Amino acid sequence: MPMPEVLMPRLDAGMQSGKIVEWLKKEGEVVKKGEAVVVVEGEKTTFEIEAPESGVLTKILVSVGTDVPVSQPVAIIGEASQNQPATVTSKPPEQAIATQASSPRPIVSGERVPASPAARRLAQERGVDLATVNGTGPGGRITSEDILAAATQVPDQTATTKQHHPAVLKRTKLQGIRKSVAERLSYSARNAVATTLTMETDASKLVNLKNTQGGISFTALLVKAVAKTLEKHQAVNSTIDGEDIITYSDINVCVAINTDNGLIAPVIRNTNLKSAKNVDIEIRELAQKARENRLTIEELTGGTFTVTNLGAQDIDTFIPIINPPQCAILGVGRIAYKPFVSGEKISARPTTVLTLVFDHRIVDGLPAAKFLRDIRKALEEPEGLL
Numbered sequence: 001m002p003m004p005e006v007l008m009p010r011l012d013a014g015m016q017s018g019k020i021v022e023w024l025k026k027e028g029e030v031v032k033k034g035e036a037v038v039v040v041e042g043e044k045t046t047f048e049i050e051a052p053e054s055g056v057l058t059k060i061l062v063s064v065g066t067d068v069p070v071s072q073p074v075a076i077i078g079e080a081s082q083n084q085p086a087t088v089t090s091k092p093p094e095q096a097i098a099t100q101a102s103s104p105r106p107i108v109s110g111e112r113v114p115a116s117p118a119a120r121r122l123a124q125e126r127g128v129d130l131a132t133v134n135g136t137g138p139g140g141r142i143t144s145e146d147i148l149a150a151a152t153q154v155p156d157q158t159a160t161t162k163q164h165h166p167a168v169l170k171r172t173k174l175q176g177i178r179k180s181v182a183e184r185l186s187y188s189a190r191n192a193v194a195t196t197l198t199m200e201t202d203a204s205k206l207v208n209l210k211n212t213q214g215g216i217s218f219t220a221l222l223v224k225a226v227a228k229t230l231e232k233h234q235a236v237n238s239t240i241d242g243e244d245i246i247t248y249s250d251i252n253v254c255v256a257i258n259t260d261n262g263l264i265a266p267v268i269r270n271t272n273l274k275s276a277k278n279v280d281i282e283i284r285e286l287a288q289k290a291r292e293n294r295l296t297i298e299e300l301t302g303g304t305f306t307v308t309n310l311g312a313q314d315i316d317t318f319i320p321i322i323n324p325p326q327c328a329i330l331g332v333g334r335i336a337y338k339p340f341v342s343g344e345k346i347s348a349r350p351t352t353v354l355t356l357v358f359d360h361r362i363v364d365g366l367p368a369a370k371f372l373r374d375i376r377k378a379l380e381e382p383e384g385l386l
Contacts, residue, residue, distance in 0.1 A: 004053040005073035006037055011301050016183045017067045018042035019175065020074065021120060025057045031077065038074060039117070042180070045264075046117040047297050055079050065124070115142035118293045121261075125172065126151040181262050188324045193360040196319050197369055201376045202342075203335045203350040209382045213277070219255065219309045220280035222332055224385045225378035226307055227251050227271035227279075233371040237304050238362050239325045245362055248304045254323060255283055256308035257290045264290045265323055267303040276385045311335060317353040328358035328368070330375070354379075 008018050022039040025031055036048035037057065051057075058078035062068055113130040115123070119142045123130050126147060133150045135142035174182060188194070210216055230237045230251045238247040251272045254265040266286040268279060289295050306323040311334035320331040333353045340349040356372045363371075378385065 003058065003079075004055070004077045006049055006051065006075040006077065008040070008068045008070050008072050008074055009042075009049065010070040011042060011297060015042060015070055015180070016187075017069045019067050020062055020064050021046060021117070022064060023060060024048070027057055027060055029057050031055065031057050041117075041121060045295050045297065045300055046121070046293070049074070051077060053077055113142065114140060116144065116293075118261075119144045119147050122147045125175070184324060185321055188322045191324065192322045194322055194357050195360045195365065195368070197356045197358075197365070197372050198317060199354050199356075199372050199376050201352050201354055202340060202380050203352050204380075206379050206382050207335065207350050209386075213386065216276055216280045217283065218311065218332075218335065219307070220276050220283055221382055221385055222309065222330075222379070223253050223255060223268065223271060223283070223307050224274075224276040224279050225375055225382070226305060226330060227253050228385070229371060229374045229378055230305060231272055232374060233367065235363050235367055236328050236358065236371050238327045239304075240359070240362060241325075250302075250304065252302050252304045254303035254306040254326075255286065256306060256320075257287050259290050259293075261293070264295065264300070265303065265306055265308075266290060266295055266299045267301065269302065305329070307332070311352065317355055319355060320357055322357055322359060327362045328356060331355040331357070 018040040019042075020038060021041050023037070024039060025035075025037050031037060031051040031054065033052065033054045034050050037051050038049050040047055040049055055077040056079070057075060059076040060074075061076065062074050068074055114135060114137075115130055115133075116137070120130070122128075122144050123133070123142075128147050128150045130142060133142050133146050134140075136146055137143045206218065206221060210218060210221065230253075234247055237251055238245055240246070250270060252267050252269045253271040254267050256263055256265045258264075266289075268274070268282050268286070271279060274282070286295070286299065289299070303323065303326060305326055306320075306329040308320050308329065309332045310318055311332060314334050316333045316336070318331050318333065320329045322329050332355070335350045335352045337348045338351045339346055340351055354372060354376060356368060356375075358368045
């Protein structure tokens, strides 16, 4: 009977690989089914891979820092003998980890350095050895601020350049979230037949509603409008799987959020069943978790449509890229006063531009245009969004 393997999972269609960040178990240690074995940096988040069966971690196949393609094994689990004791990695008590001096705490060979996932990733990007850093967090835990402080003391190896080349500020490896974004954009460009439609929208009532409803964000109202419109235009709430078009019954809208580590699009599940106020609360909570690198796999997967809003950056219009494997994405620009024609009258009104990018393999131009038109209608008569 073949021994069970710990495999690199595929979180969605755009994920190509994951990078080994930290092994939580050593070769020879007893593991239980469902117990975390290794920490992986994958699609816009750091997550743990669990043991598929109980046994002994017989063989670790890849080292820390290695990019592993999805579905490839990273370790092998064998059967545990009855008289085999569990190997326990000794950890110093919390009091011993606490900062005692300005110099770094000595690290015992094989000991796991206490550091947050964000600090570990930053240390790799800046070339900082965690064992040389003095942690200032609880129990001596190394934080991102500790890494940044230590990085200022690392000599810049790129400062010496040939005279005919421009001076190099820094060299950043394409990895982590930035690499995931690059892979997903390339996947979308290669596979989707992207087509773009734009439509100007009268935002007068939308502005009034926002001002009278306790500060509900424009993004929340926009997300709610999209979710309600998807109920009617189910074809847009679809994806392609091989030679099949799959139309979802769940409407899970992703919201693009910019962080220091890159663009992340967490999911608001069953968006159409939630009030605009609750959508607004959830967006704020997800944005905070994204900035703190605390999003879970469940909050990053399962989306069926994406909304991205660059209005806060004074962008009038832009063409976003479809978030695979979804069918479409909606981009919205700033709300600004412009001349607006209504019948024979011209007046200055707050307007915004909606940009729909959709996969023409799944949806034709006319149904996509009707979908965008109904979103505009929902935003111009926004009372129904509450």
